[in-house]
Amino acid sequence: MVSRKSFYLLVALLACTGIGMTVYNNVVMGVPLTPGEKRQIWSIEAKMEFTATGEPVIASMAVAGTQKGFTLLSRTAASPGYGLAFIEKDGAERAEWSIRAATGRQRLYYQIDMLVDPSARPAEPPVPPPVVKDFEREPYATAMAQILGRAQERSADPYTLTREIIREIDNQAQNAELLKGYMPRAGLVARLLNNADVPARTVYALMLEDGRRRQQLIEYLQVFKDGGYELFNPQTGEQGQPRNMLLWEYGSAPLLDIAGGRNSRVTFSMIVQKQPVSVALAKKNELSERVTISIHGLPLEEQALFKGLLLIPIGVVILVFLRLIIGIKTSGTFMPVLIAMAFIQTQLLTGLVGFVLIVGSGLVIRAYLSRLNLLLVARISAVIIMVIMMIGIFSALAFKLGLTDGMKITFFPMIILAWTIERMSILWEEEGPREVMKQGGGSLLAAVIAYLAMDSELIRHLTFNFLGLQLVLMAAVLLLGNYTGYKLSELKRFKPLADDMNAGRNGL
Amino acid sequence: MLFLKNYAWPWALARAGILGMNRRNHSYISRYNPRRLYPLVDDKLKTKRIAMAAGVAVPELIGIIREQHQVSRFSEMVKDRPGFCIKPARGSGGRGIAVIVRHQEGFYYKPSGRPETIQDLERHISNILAGLFSLGGKPDTAIVENLIHFDDVFAGYSFEGVPDTRVIIFRGFPVMAMMRLSTAASGGKANLHQGAVGVGLCLRTGRALRAVQFNRPVRRHPDTGLDLHALRVPGWDTLLRLAASCYEMSGLGYIGTDLVLDKQHGPLLLELNARPGLSIQIANGRGLLPSLSAVEEFGDTALNVARRIEFAQKRFGVFEP
Ligand SMILES: Nc1ncnc2c1ncn2[C@@H]1O[C@H](COP(=O)(O)OP(=O)(O)O)[C@@H](O)[C@H]1O
Ligand SMILES: [Mg+2]
Numbered sequence: 157m158v159s160r161k162s163f164y165l166l167v168a169l170l171a172c173t174g175i176g177m178t179v180y181n182n183v184v185m186g187v188p189l190t191p192g193e194k195r196q197i198w199s200i201e202a203k204m205e206f207t208a209t210g211e212p213v214i215a216s217m218a219v220a221g222t223q224k225g226f227t228l229l230s231r232t233a234a235s236p237g238y239g240l241a242f243i244e245k246d247g248a249e250r251a252e253w254s255i256r257a258a259t260g261r262q263r264l265y266y267q268i269d270m271l272v273d274p275s276a277r278p279a280e281p282p283v284p285p286p287v288v289k290d291f292e293r294e295p296y297a298t299a300m301a302q303i304l305g306r307a308q309e310r311s312a313d314p315y316t317l318t319r320e321i322i323r324e325i326d327n328q329a330q331n332a333e334l335l336k337g338y339m340p341r342a343g344l345v346a347r348l349l350n351n352a353d354v355p356a357r358t359v360y361a362l363m364l365e366d367g368r369r370r371q372q373l374i375e376y377l378q379v380f381k382d383g384g385y386e387l388f389n390p391q392t393g394e395q396g397q398p399r400n401m402l403l404w405e406y407g408s409a410p411l412l413d414i415a416g417g418r419n420s421r422v423t424f425s426m427i428v429q430k431q432p433v434s435v436a437l438a439k440k441n442e443l444s445e446r447v448t449i450s451i452h453g454l455p456l457e458e459q460a461l462f463k464g465l466l467l468i469p470i471g472v473v474i475l476v477f478l479r480l481i482i483g484i485k486t487s488g489t490f491m492p493v494l495i496a497m498a499f500i501q502t503q504l505l506t507g508l509v510g511f512v513l514i515v516g517s518g519l520v521i522r523a524y525l526s527r528l529n530l531l532l533v534a535r536i537s538a539v540i541i542m543v544i545m546m547i548g549i550f551s552a553l554a555f556k557l558g559l560t561d562g563m564k565i566t567f568f569p570m571i572i573l574a575w576t577i578e579r580m581s582i583l584w585e586e587e588g589p590r591e592v593m594k595q596g597g598g599s600l601l602a603a604v605i606a607y608l609a610m611d612s613e614l615i616r617h618l619t620f621n622f623l624g625l626q627l628v629l630m631a632a633v634l635l636l637g638n639y640t641g642y643k644l645s646e647l648k649r650f651k652p653l654a655d656d657m658n659a660g661r662n663g664l
Numbered sequence: 665m666l667f668l669k670n671y672a673w674p675w676a677l678a679r680a681g682i683l684g685m686n687r688r689n690h691s692y693i694s695r696y697n698p699r700r701l702y703p704l705v706d707d708k709l710k711t712k713r714i715a716m717a718a719g720v721a722v723p724e725l726i727g728i729i730r731e732q733h734q735v736s737r738f739s740e741m742v743k744d745r746p747g748f749c750i751k752p753a754r755g756s757g758g759r760g761i762a763v764i765v766r767h768q769e770g771f772y773y774k775p776s777g778r779p780e781t782i783q784d785l786e787r788h789i790s791n792i793l794a795g796l797f798s799l800g801g802k803p804d805t806a807i808v809e810n811l812i813h814f815d816d817v818f819a820g821y822s823f824e825g826v827p828d829t830r831v832i833i834f835r836g837f838p839v840m841a842m843m844r845l846s847t848a849a850s851g852g853k854a855n856l857h858q859g860a861v862g863v864g865l866c867l868r869t870g871r872a873l874r875a876v877q878f879n880r881p882v883r884r885h886p887d888t889g890l891d892l893h894a895l896r897v898p899g900w901d902t903l904l905r906l907a908a909s910c911y912e913m914s915g916l917g918y919i920g921t922d923l924v925l926d927k928q929h930g931p932l933l934l935e936l937n938a939r940p941g942l943s944i945q946i947a948n949g950r951g952l953l954p955s956l957s958a959v960e961e962f963g964d965t966a967l968n969v970a971r972r973i974e975f976a977q978k979r980f981g982v983f984e985p
Contacts, residue, residue: 480686531732532794582796587858640691642674642684651672652879653946654680 163638170631177624186275188433191617195436196272197229197429198364198402203265204412206420208258213416216243216252218360218405220268226402227276229269229436238264248407262417270402271436284355284380285408290347296338299331304348314354314381315395321348322393342375342390355380359387360405362424363398369425373404373411437621464497466619469629471496471606476636478602483645486599487579494569495599496606501567504607506559510568511600514546518577519584526581540574681951683942692956696835696917697938704914705936708807709753711914718913720906721932723749723924724810732793735786738808742767747811750789752797752804756937758853760797762788763825765811775824812932815925817898823847823887828854829865829897829923831904832940832952835965836911838904838976839955841865842947843897847877848887861885862947863895868981870900874949881949901973903931908969908976910936920944955980 181187204217219242222228233240238253253264292300306328307320322345325332335344342358349356360373377388387397397403405411414420471493478484486492499507521542525535547566576599584592609615618625642650677684683692704710715722726748727741742748746767752760762785764772771779789806791797798804814826821827825846832840842864849859856862861882864873875882875892884891897903907921910933920940926932945951958979967975 483685531790532796578796638690640684640687642677642682643686644671646684647671647674647677649879650677650680650682650684650946651670653682653949654672654676656881656949657680657951658676 163634167631167634170627170634174624174627174629174631177627178622181622181624184275186273187437187621189618191433191613194430195433197431197436198226198270198272198426199267199429200270200362200364200402200424200426201265201267202422202424203263204420204422205261205263206414206417208260208262208417210257210259211416212254212256213238213258213262213414214252214254215262215264215415215417215420216250216413217266217422218407218409218411219249219251219266220270220362220402220404221249221278222276223278223403223406224397225272225274225276225399227271227273229271231266231268233267234265245407245409248405248409250407250409250413258416273436281383282378282385282406284385285357287350287353287355288347289351296335299328299334300344300348300351303328303331304351307348308352314349314356314379315386317352317354318345318349318356318377318379318386318388319393319395321345322388322390340375342377345377345388345390349379357408358390359403360411362402362404362426364400364402364426364428366426366428369423371424371426373422373424376401376403378406433617463616463620464500466623466626467500467610467616468493468497469626470615470619471610473629473632473636474606474609475602476633478605480636480639481643483643484598484602485595486602487576487583487595488572488599491572491576492599492602493606494572495603496610498568499603499607500611504604504611507607508600508604510550513550514543514568514573515577515580515596517546518543518573519581522577522581526585536574536578539577540570543570543573543577677951681953682945683952683956685942688942689939692834692918693939697919698915701915702938705916705919705938707753707805708751708755708935709805711933711936712807714913715910715933718909720909720913721929723812723926723932723934726808726810728753728808729789729793729806732790735789735793738786738789739782741808745810747813749809749811750785750792751807751809752792753807754798754802754804755792758855758858760788760792761853763811812924813927815898815927817896818845818925820888820890821845821885821892821895822854823885825850825854825860826924828934829903829925830940830944831907831921831923832944833907833911833919833921834956834959835917835963836908836967836969837959837963837972838867838908839959839980840944840948840950840952841867841870841904841907842944843872843895845885845892847885849877856941856943856947861892862943863892864944864948864950865897866982867904868977869983869985870897870903871983872896873982874947876946879946897925899925899930904973904977905969906931906933908972912969 182189200220202217202219204215206215219231220226220228233251233253235253237258238255241252241254243250243252251266291297303321303324307317307324311317311320325335325341325344338344339347340358346356346358356377356379359376359378361376362371362373365371375390377390379386379388386395388395412420412422472490475486475490475493479486479489495507495511498511501507502510518539522535522539525538530538547568547570551566580592580596583595704714709728712722712725726745729735729738729741742764747763747765749764750762755761762780763775764780764785765775766773770782772782772785773779792804792806795803812826814822818827822845827843827845829841829843831838842862844854844856845861845863846854847859847861854860856876859878861875861877863875865871866873872893872895875895877886883893903923903925907923910919910921911917914936916936916938918938918940920937922934922937923931924934942952963972963975
């Protein structure tokens with residue numbers, strides 16, 4: 157026998173692993189604990205326009221990928237006649253359209269679905285751009301040196317330096333005015349930072365607002381420090397990424413790069429949809445290349461199957477609890493779980509009525525069969541056929557009466573029902589109807605309790621999305637298997653005995 | 665809160681030393697009964713065999729029926745036996761047991777006097793073979809054995825059934841005993857939950873301690889009106905010795921032995937139970953746990969049968985001899 161210590165160690169290990177996996181799924185993977193939550197999915201359309209000059213066209217545009225806060229779910233492009241390829245350049249992706257010849261105004265559409273996903277991370281962390289120090293012409297060089305000099309005096313690290321530079325630009329109005337015509341503001345700050353040996357660059361971002369059309373990207377500032385980075389609003393110096401801001405171009409490359417065209421521009425329109433978490437997660441995992449322990453990677457049909465299978469442990473644990481702690485008597489050890497599974501298909505009321513109807517009429521017919529003097533196997537087979545016929549008749553009847561739910565009784569496990577009928581009828585003959593009611597009632601009660609648990613939206617969500625919980629259930633079953641206390645039913649059974657002993661009435 | 669009145673507190677039961685089902689399974693059955701020995705007691709035929717090999721008396725075997733085609737030989741088999749008992753080799757809890765006390769002109773009479781035809785009995789045997797009464801519905805064997813004529817001292821104590829004596833043997837030591845008397849309510853069967861009367865027995869003397877029916881104390885047999893407290897099993901020490909020797913015979917540490925007192929043959933072993941029920945505590949008005957702990961602590965399993973009985977009678981007996 158395994159020693160107590162290693163047993164509890166095993167239980168603790170199972171429980172901890174299970175809980176750990178659950179927490180990981182929740183915190184890192186962002187799977188919520190309740191099914192009610194909805195997730196936002198942004199559908200963003202980029203419209204690129206340019207005038208083709210009649211030469212071969214290669215139009216390349218930076219595109220947004222999965223990044224902090226957003227997971228890319230899908231992307232489509234509508235661009236008749238154009239070839240489309242996605243190429244990777246300097247760690248960022250670009251869409252590249254090409255055509256042999258085109259003239260006139262061209263319109264290319266590119267659409268993505270982005271899931272708002274607090275746990276999202278880019279596949280690879282962004283690489284800091286090289287620090288570029290160009291020697292500026294005068295008078296710009298002096299103006300820039302003055303701003304940087306003042307800012308450096310009051311800063312301690314790259315981030316504070318960024319804030320001080322932005323503030324200094326606002327303070328030194330004259331220098332700012334001079335430099336404004338020379339360089340866009342974000343570019344200017346980035347250059348100043350570069351001059352102070354801080355890697356930084358301009359990125360282009362989209363402010364997300366439901367129903368907006370013809371939006372432009374805005375400039376933002378990305379400042380690197382020790383392998384990490386921060387975003388800054390180059391106008392206000394505000395630090396951090398606003399919740400509704402999506403980075404579109406973040407690869408030190410131009411947003412648009414068109415050969416064979418001019419007068420180009422990109423505008424964006426967007427809408428937001430709210431989807432239940434399960435849908436959003438399913439979409440997310442369809443794309444995920446990460447190896448995760450999740451059933452979402454399976455084809456939809458297998459997923460549906462698993463959804464049912466993963467509920468069985470819940471039913472089983474409940475049954476173990478009812479039998480070991482409460483002491484409910486059931487006919488057939490796990491029969492109630494199978495009945496509960498059938499209830500899930502039929503809904504509770506239909507299921508209960510159907511079950512009582514089938515078993516009840518089964519008992520009546522079985523009573524007749526017992527007079528035919530059949531061998532057991534043949535008799536069970538006869539009961540099975542009879543059960544199937546009854547199910548057929550009942551569902552046809554229900555359909556006629558307009559009770560479409562009634563047809564669902566075909567979901568009952570027929571063989572199990574046949575055995576239940578057989579056992580109950582023997583029980584009836586041997587121990588009388590009381591015991592039949594007790595065991596039949598016990599089985600139904602257990603089935604209903606298991607059903608209520610297995611049918612709960614929350615539990616379905618949890619078992620399906622947190623495989624670690626299966627380990628916790630396992631640990632629970634192991635613990636229950638070690639319970640040596642009294643069952644609730646025994647507290648009643650032995651009550652008279654305990655009373656008699658207390659009162660000294662134990663016959664001595 | 666009214667229904668709470670029907671429930672005892674767990675600690676009240678624990679203080680009374682009452683053994684519960686989970687504790688029994690976990691701390692006694694699975695700890696002291698090696699799995700591989702179960703078939704010896706779960707199959708009554710095998711039990712009979714090892715009992716005979718060990719010199720333990722059992723009811724005489726008339727015949728066994730293993731296959732469906734042998735069922736037709738049944739009436740031939742019992743032709744010269746006035747009374748017999750058909751039982752499934754792997755049955756339990758009294759299920760599938762048919763007792764026939766006499767037969768005449770093709771009719772077979774149950775203890776209640778109800779006649780059965782040979783077809784009824786053959787169907788019953790078919791059911792046994794198909795596994796209707798065995799655990800998990802496994803195909804089974806039907807045993808036909810001689811009718812037990814119970815000792816006259818029990819006349820009037822049992823209604824239409826053979827009273828049997830159950831002794832719990834823990835590591836070779838008898839720890840508790842009771843007699844089960846069938847009643848009209850129990851339909852001639854000796855199962856307590858069906859309404860049979862359980863009489864707790866003093867281990868030292870074989871005298872009745874108290875009697876219960878449906879968990880409540882009773883003084884008189886509900887059908888015959890005899891004073892149950894006057895019951896005393898004759899030849900108690902022989903019976904105990906027989907029960908205790910089942911430990912060596914079966915190798916199981918926690919068993920219930922079912923014994924009957926036959927008019928001619930004396931104590932006979934009916935069957936062994938690897939999962940004996942808990943009602944014996946109610947019949948005795950005592951919990952099993954103190955005795956079990958005493959055996960675990962002080963009982964030396966190397967003792968021979970006589971010494972073990974001496975130990976048990978000294979510690980667990982109630983009346984003076
Ligand atoms: N040979 C027999 N003659 C008369 N009655 C018997 C005989 N065998 C069994 N019985 C009756 O059947 C009851 C149960 O028998 P038993 O062998 O203990 O089977 P089970 O495993 O079902 O308890 C006994 O208590 C006794 O009353
Ligand atoms: Mg028995």
